[in-house]
Amino acid sequence: MACxxxxxxxxxxxxxxxxxxxEVIVAIQEERLSRIKNDPGLPISAxxxxxxxxxxxxxxxxxxxxYEEPFIKLERIMVHLLRHLPRTWRIFPRAIAGQLGAKxxxxxxxxxxxxxxxxxxxxxxxxxxHAASAYLVSPYEDAAVLVVDGVGEVxxxxxxxxxxxxxxxxxxxxxxHSLGLLYAGLTAWLGFAVNEGEYKVMGLAAWGRTTLRxxxxxxxxxxxxxxxxxxxxxxxxxxxxxxxxxxxxERILGPRRPPGRPWDLTDPxxxxxxxxxxxxxxxLEDALxxxxxxxxxxxxxxxxxxxxxxxxxxxxxxxLRRESGFDRLFVQPAAGDAGGALGAALLASHRLGDRRPxxxxxxxxxxxxxxxxxxxxAAELGLRVRRVDDPAAFTAKLIAEDRIVAHARGRxxxxxxxxxxxxxxxxxxxxxxxxxxxxxxxxxEPFRPFxxxxxxxxxxxxxxADADDMSPFMTxxxxxxxxxxARLAAVTHEDGTARLQTVDLARAPExxxxxxxxxxxxHDPVVLNTSLNGAGEPIVxxxxxxxxxxxxxxxxxxxxxxxxxxRPT
Amino acid sequence: xPDLTGTLARILSPLVWRTPGHSARRLHAFALAEHGxxxxxxxxxxRTPSPLRAAAYLKHADDEARHAQMFARRAQRLAADAxxxxxxxxxxxxxxxxxxxxxxxxxxxxxxxxxxxxxxQFEAYSIWFKGHARDQDHKLxxxxxxxxxxxxxxxxxxxxxxxxxxxxxxxxxxVARWELGRRWMRTGRFVAERVYIxxxxxxxxxxxxLAVLVRLARPIRxxxxx
Numbered sequence: 192m193a194c195x196x197x198x199x200x201x202x203x204x205x206x207x208x209x210x211x212x213x214e215v216i217v218a219i220q221e222e223r224l225s226r227i228k229n230d231p232g233l234p235i236s237a238x239x240x241x242x243x244x245x246x247x248x249x250x251x252x253x254x255x256x257x258y259e260e261p262f263i264k265l266e267r268i269m270v271h272l273l274r275h276l277p278r279t280w281r282i283f284p285r286a287i288a289g290q291l292g293a294k295x296x297x298x299x300x301x302x303x304x305x306x307x308x309x310x311x312x313x314x315x316x317x318x319x320x321h322a323a324s325a326y327l328v329s330p331y332e333d334a335a336v337l338v339v340d341g342v343g344e345v346x347x348x349x350x351x352x353x354x355x356x357x358x359x360x361x362x363x364x365x366x367x368h369s370l371g372l373l374y375a376g377l378t379a380w381l382g383f384a385v386n387e388g389e390y391k392v393m394g395l396a397a398w399g400r401t402t403l404r405x406x407x408x409x410x411x412x413x414x415x416x417x418x419x420x421x422x423x424x425x426x427x428x429x430x431x432x433x434x435x436x437x438x439x440x441e442r443i444l445g446p447r448r449p450p451g452r453p454w455d456l457t458d459p460x461x462x463x464x465x466x467x468x469x470x471x472x473x474x475l476e477d478a479l480x481x482x483x484x485x486x487x488x489x490x491x492x493x494x495x496x497x498x499x500x501x502x503x504x505x506x507x508x509x510x511l512r513r514e515s516g517f518d519r520l521f522v523q524p525a526a527g528d529a530g531g532a533l534g535a536a537l538l539a540s541h542r543l544g545d546r547r548p549x550x551x552x553x554x555x556x557x558x559x560x561x562x563x564x565x566x567x568x569a570a571e572l573g574l575r576v577r578r579v580d581d582p583a584a585f586t587a588k589l590i591a592e593d594r595i596v597a598h599a600r601g602r603x604x605x606x607x608x609x610x611x612x613x614x615x616x617x618x619x620x621x622x623x624x625x626x627x628x629x630x631x632x633x634x635x636e637p638f639r640p641f642x643x644x645x646x647x648x649x650x651x652x653x654x655x656a657d658a659d660d661m662s663p664f665m666t667x668x669x670x671x672x673x674x675x676x677a678r679l680a681a682v683t684h685e686d687g688t689a690r691l692q693t694v695d696l697a698r699a700p701e702x703x704x705x706x707x708x709x710x711x712x713x714h715d716p717v718v719l720n721t722s723l724n725g726a727g728e729p730i731v732x733x734x735x736x737x738x739x740x741x742x743x744x745x746x747x748x749x750x751x752x753x754x755x756x757x758r759p760t
Numbered sequence: 761x762p763d764l765t766g767t768l769a770r771i772l773s774p775l776v777w778r779t780p781g782h783s784a785r786r787l788h789a790f791a792l793a794e795h796g797x798x799x800x801x802x803x804x805x806x807r808t809p810s811p812l813r814a815a816a817y818l819k820h821a822d823d824e825a826r827h828a829q830m831f832a833r834r835a836q837r838l839a840a841d842a843x844x845x846x847x848x849x850x851x852x853x854x855x856x857x858x859x860x861x862x863x864x865x866x867x868x869x870x871x872x873x874x875x876x877x878x879x880x881q882f883e884a885y886s887i888w889f890k891g892h893a894r895d896q897d898h899k900l901x902x903x904x905x906x907x908x909x910x911x912x913x914x915x916x917x918x919x920x921x922x923x924x925x926x927x928x929x930x931x932x933x934x935v936a937r938w939e940l941g942r943r944w945m946r947t948g949r950f951v952a953e954r955v956y957i958x959x960x961x962x963x964x965x966x967x968x969x970l971a972v973l974v975r976l977a978r979p980i981r982x983x984x985x986x
Contacts (some may be wrong), residue, residue: 571815
């Protein structure tokens with residue numbers, strides 16, 4: 192019977208998660224509270240918010256679990272800096288300052304800042320935390336676990352056997368060979384921000400052809416045993432932590448795309464960049480397939496859990512499901528570094544004798560909205576606010592009238608996906624809505640797709656797939672049925688797929704009610720669902736955030752629990 | 761009280777705005793400052809117990825977000841005109857968590873102080889641009905100045921309502937001193953960073969023999985590891 196607070200921090204996506212008596216009570220990414228996208232700082236606000244939500248005093252915390260081993264990481268960084276001397280001269284002062292100035296003292300900092308006795312602060316290895324974050328909340332008794340990210344302390348890829356609530360590492364590929372760093376390097380080469388633009392690369396891939404495979408075969412070698420090897424000269428791990436790629440990559444693929452230049456996919460130059468994204472996607476999928484087959488051979492398990500930032504590649508996950516030979520796949524919604532906080536908390540909880548948690552049913556693990564306060568602030572802003580008896584039916588009515596609705600109900604989501612609690616919802620039929628959302632509201636590239644959310648039991652009517660263990664968390668894609676494409680034009684991507692979310696009552700009751708209301712009125716039980724945030728901002732958390740969003744963005748209405756704030760038509 | 765900020769801005773204008781590249785960098789720095797201010801105001805809106813002030817902070821944050829965009833866009837255009845275009849980086853700033861650090865009274869005083877300082881600086885720049893026939897930049901600053909004046913006024917009004925006139929004045933003096941201290945510390949940090957980098961590079965050179973050892977003892981590992 193333990194109360195454990197898990198923390199991830201100091202790389203990107205800092206987070207806190209609270210586990211009590213083995214169950215996940217609350218989990219929050221710091222960015223939602225600090226309003227700084229991918230906030231890497233010590234997640235003190237998130238930690239205190241977790242404790243406050245559960246009514247736990249910091250002194251009553253039995254263990255505070257950090258998701259990484261700071262000194263093992265320090266050793267890897269020192270070895271790396273010395274191994275590549277003199278090319279590391281530029282990053283040496285900053286890397287040392289980062290490590291000695293803050294990172295190696297993180298356990299003491301956490302104890303001191305949160306008021307938890309130092310003896311109760313523990314740490315786990317990065318990939319162990321990732322593996323636990325997926326396996327321990329998965330619906331599987333036994334499973335192979337594949338962790339793929341940029342780098343933890345040493346490993347960039349690891350295979351684990353999850354059995355009877357325990358995890359055992361079987362094999363790893365170590366830094367600097369890393370699929371995460373391959374993807375990051377190409378993200379930077381395509382002119383996007385690393386750790387932020389990876390989704391854009393995935394979206395861009397559908398517009399290109401896989402014509403650059405010979406070039407990519409020089410950048411990464413995939414071995415028959417499932418392992419892989421990067422051509423290290425193509426990357427800049429050793430000389431420039433910001434850029435991510437080296438001159439050799441430009442010699443193979445050509446010059447990088449200038450960051451910030453508007454995209455024009457009728458321009459042959461931009462089409463070639465789209466070809467690079469498509470080929471990268473293909474190579475990544477082939478690599479992951481090799482890793483998954485290796486995991487299956489090593490463990491003999493029927494189910495696979497995926498974790499690490501690379502596990503958020505929905506296209507690759509769909510292909511793994513089809514071709515890896517595993518019966519079922521699970522990806523925890525915060526598969527990136529934020530998820531490490533959850534994994535570390537679960538490992539510490541298990542160590543203290545608590546049972547494994549129930550399988551994760553929903554991602555609404557954040558904080559609820561203070562409706563009274565939101566009402567009062569909205570009134571002070573001079574907005575026309577009213578209460579409705581049935582907000583789901585009202586939302587459905589607005590959507591059916593082709594209006595774009597900002598929807599903030601329930602506790603906010605855990606992970607990078609908006610799953611209905613903090614979403615922008617619209618009709619999925621009209622491509623013009625997609626253009627309006629991309630251009631005016633989200634201010635993002637025209638090639639980026641929007642996702643559909645559909646009533647779980649009606650999935651097969653619209654998609655050539657059924658709901659599975661990934662689809663409730665929007666971590667996979669499915670082909671849209673040809674006969675449904677016209678009705679789902681705004682959410683069907685260039686390649687005919689959609690990153691669908693299947694919605695059931697237990698996981699997303701608010702969104703389920705909206706879809707049910709749409710179906711009851713004879714409409715398709717599908718909505719376009721995109722995250723409730725402006726360009727470069729984290730997803731909305733509080734009522735104040737939702738109001739701030741409304742002030743800046745041209746949505747037609749904002750629904751906050753049972754409050755409705757409409758713009759004059 | 762002499763307007764030191766405005767005077768300094770007037771004196772330095774020919775230097776600050778001498779080329780499109782320099783102008784772009786300066787405007788981008790303003791964009792980042794506005795973005796950081798927006799974050800602080802959003803946090804303040806979530807923390808103040810008063811819905812009235814929360815609403816005011818949200819409106820103010822909205823203005824700051826708009827200013828950040830305006831500065832950033834103009835900076836990008838100027839950068840494109842530069843002979844050697846500067847790399848401006850993304851529009852991304854950190855919040856200083858001023859509300860948590862200072863409490864609401866001193867937060868308001870600090871915002872008022874900052875807005876007034878920005879107003880004086882922007883007024884000086886606006887005059888300079890007008891005199892040098894840089895109409896777009898003049899218009900940009902004049903547009904933003906409308907909001908800056910309002911921000912300076914409302915924060916002072918709120919402050920006086922919250923704590924009364926004498927305490928409001930004391931709070932503004934206090935945060936002015938605090939800001940001066942922070943500037944001093946920033947200067948110290950700037951110097952310390954240079955000393956640190958020089959020391960680290962010396963250490964790096966001295967560590968060179970270790971590099972050979974590391975390459976022998978800890979080579980890069982390929983393929984599967986157990």
